[in-house]
Amino acid sequence: MNKFSWPCVLVAVASFAACNQTSGTTTAKTAVAHADDTVMSCTSNLPSRFAVNTSSDSIVASGNNSYEGMVKIPGGDFLMGAADKEGRTDEYPQHAVHVDGFYMDATEVTNAMFAQFVKATGYVTTAERKPDWEELKKQLPAGTPRPADSLLVAASLVFTPPAGAVQLNDVSQWWQWVKGADWKHPQGPGSSIKGKEHFPVVHVSWDDAMAYAIWAGKRLPTEAEWEWAARAGLTNKPFTWGTEPVEKGKPKANIWQGHFPDRNTATDGYxxxxxxxxxxxxxxxxxDIAGNVWEWCSDWYRSDSYTQSGTKKLINPAGPAASYDPEEPTVPKRVVRGGSFLCHASYCASYRVSARMKTSPDTGLEHTGFRCVKN
Structure with a gap:
């Protein structure tokens, strides 16, 4: 497939103008973020990339009721949302929330775990399916020409760092559509997950994550559950580990170090x-509740959901009834949390516990995975 060779790809990849200056850990960067709320976030404006109708209707629970690999999260009350000035506008205002106790996977779902699911069910992920042009064109401007059949193939977006420094307003310089990229081939057909059984599974859509959760007898966490668990009993701290800046001390999470997007010093080892x-x-x-890979939540995304929460404490909130993203109002989105290995303090500090992002549910990416919860 040619790089960004048709309009849908251009629209999709333009969304990754991501992380530029929308949040961070300095006053100057925060000022930029709040001065221009039209700046796109790390996962904004992603159209329905594959427009494949996947369904978990045929998936049945495996019957395994074990809590192995999970940790017990106590119930409690907290203020959800950003407590400082580092957040994006959709992280305000803080609002009171109560969540009941639950169990949560101690780690992100791994390749080995996902492979067991695929072996048992024969499930085919979104990224492995051929796009449906009739569905795809509904999310493109009227008159968009139909691409050649040779381009309507199963593919996914793979991070491809440029050789040198580039302008950050052209994300096509570091994201590439790769034919054959999927959970078994994270960087395309020449790659594999052999020897990476304990790495998080990636290139999974929300639909894929839901199917796995049903099979495992679990579910995806609500956004409130995810943030409560990430806060880990700390009150109004920006990070899951507390307040120490991510750059200080020993590595705390898998994030980007160096100069984004061309030079990653991999100080954290990865x-x-x-x-x-x-x-x-x-x-x-x-x-890895911070960094490594983004994690799907069950909630629909609304940019104004916090402003509509009111003053009454919310009890086990499950999110809004429908999605609304003003940057792309025709495309429904689900919430993703936690940031990824591409987050940098000066570019995308979404390893903060209150940071919110959103992605079309049929979208999988090289830096997106999930973990499950259970009552």
């Missing part, structure tokens, strides 16, 4: 995805 449990767990025993 240039891309890291095996689970490569960094210390938080106080609740959760690994």
């Amino acid at each position: 240039a891309r995805v890291a095996p689970v449990k490569s960094f210390a767990a938080n106080a609740y025993g959760l690994y």
